[in-house]
Amino acid sequence: EDQVTQSPEALRLQEGESSSLNCSYTVSGLRGLFWYRQDPGKGPEFLFTLYSAGEEKEKERLKATLTKKESFLHITAPKPEDSATYLCAVQASGGQNFVFGPGTRLSVLP
C-alpha cells in the first residue's frame, strides 16, 4: 500500500532561521512527488513537482529535493508569511490519484 509520512508534525521557527521539512514515502513506482502549501481555510497551492531521485526545484526561499525514499523542503531565511501547512503528495505509476501526507504546520515568528 502506498504511504506518505511527514515530519515534523509542527515546526516553529524564528524569522531568518532556516530549516527543512521531511516527506518519506513508500510507493510502487513513483510517477511524481508534489509539494503544496495550504493556508487556513483555503485550498492547497501548488509549489513543486519532482519526478526522479536527484532532482531539485527552487522557488524564492523554498528548495525541494528528492531521493528514492524521501523528499525535503528546505526553507531558507523564512519570513512570517511563509507560515502555512506544507503538504506532500505522491502519485504512483499506473494510478492517477494522489496519496497525501498529513502535512507539516510551519509557524514563523517575527
Place this chain on the structure above:
Amino acid sequence: GAVVSQHPSWVICKSGTSVKIECRSLDFQATTMFWYRQFPKQSLMLMATSNEGSKATYEQGVEKDKFLINHASLTLSTLTVTSAHPEDSSFYICSARRGQSYEQYFGPGTRLTVT
C-alpha cells in the same frame, strides 16, 4: 495560469436538504477532476475522481448515492450532497488536472455546515 474556482465558498443548509458545489477550471481544460474532503487539522481525503463525460470513480467508503458527481464539460464538475446531515459538515475541495500533466490545481474550497 491553472486557476480553479469553487462556488459557493461557504454554505449553510438544513438537515435533509441537498447542496450543489461547482468546480470550474478557468483558464484550462481539465481532463480529470478530483473531489476531496478535509476535516480540521487533517490532510485531504480523496472522495472521487471524475473524467469528463464518464461516471465518477468513488473511493472506498464514499456513498455514491449521497455524493453525486457530474463532470459535464472540460471546465466544470459539480458535487451534490444529497439529504445532507450534520456529519456531512466539512471543507470540500476540488482539484483539476490539466491535459496530460500530473499536477493537480486546487480550488479555494467550500465550507459546508449542515444544521
